[in-house]
Every structure is written in structure tokens, then in C-alpha cells.
Amino acid sequence: MIVVRNVFRLKFVKSKEAVALLKEGIAIQRRAGVEMKQRIMTDLVGTFYTLVLELTVPNMAELEANMPKALGDRDWQANYQKFSAIVESGYREIFTLIE
Numbered sequence: 001m002i003v004v005r006n007v008f009r010l011k012f013v014k015s016k017e018a019v020a021l022l023k024e025g026i027a028i029q030r031r032a033g034v035e036m037k038q039r040i041m042t043d044l045v046g047t048f049y050t051l052v053l054e055l056t057v058p059n060m061a062e063l064e065a066n067m068p069k070a071l072g073d074r075d076w077q078a079n080y081q082k083f084s085a086i087v088e089s090g091y092r093e094i095f096t097l098i099e
Contacts (some may be wrong), residue, residue, distance in 0.1 A: 001058060001059075001097035002054070002056070002057050002059060002060055002094060002095070002097065003054060003094070003095045003096075004056075005052055005053075005054050005055075005092065005093040006052065006054075006055075006090065006092050007051075007090055007091050007092070007093065008050070008052070008089075009049065009050060009087070009088045010049040010050070010086055010087055011050055011086050011087070012049060013065065014086040015042055015049055018087070019042065019051065019085055021079060021082055021083040022051070022053055022083065024038050025076060026038050026040075026078045026079065028073060028075045028079055029069070029073075031073075032069045032070055032072075032073045032076065033069050034065075034066045034069045035066075036056065036057050036066060037055065037056040038054065038055050038056075039052075040052070041054065056097070060094075076078065
């Protein structure tokens, strides 16, 4: 199994809006046929206004096969434009799940 963590640093006080947009984006992905286990997490301690979208997939091939379905969807693209407007920076971590 592969765990992908997309970590976003949000603009000041934009966590609530970002969570709503991510939930909407996940719903759009599902309608487009993308089925991945996804979790949204927000910070409790550490850097303020941090949001994590965590994906779990069987392997990298599954992730690569699903990405064009989401990225090519016009509703997803519109949602992403709104989301990216409230993000200051971000990075991605990819892990192999051992246990």
C-alpha cells in the first residue's frame, strides 16, 4: 500500500473554507470515477493553518491511473482554482505502508 500526503499551508483563517472545498473536490472525484481512500486532517499543534489530504492506494500505478480522471474534470478544475487561491504553499510526501 502507498500513502500519499498532500500538505498545504493555508492563508490566515482559511481552514474552514479549505476543508469545505476539499470535501467538494473529493465528491467531484467520486462522480468522475476516482475511488481512493482519502482523509482530511487539520493541525492541532505545530504550524498554524496546515491542512493535509491523505490518500491511500494499493500502488503507484493505481494513483497514476486515477489522476487523469480527476484532473480532466471541469468541475474539479473549477474547485481546484478556488482551493489554490487560499493556499500559500504545499508539498507532497509518498510513503510505502509497512503495517
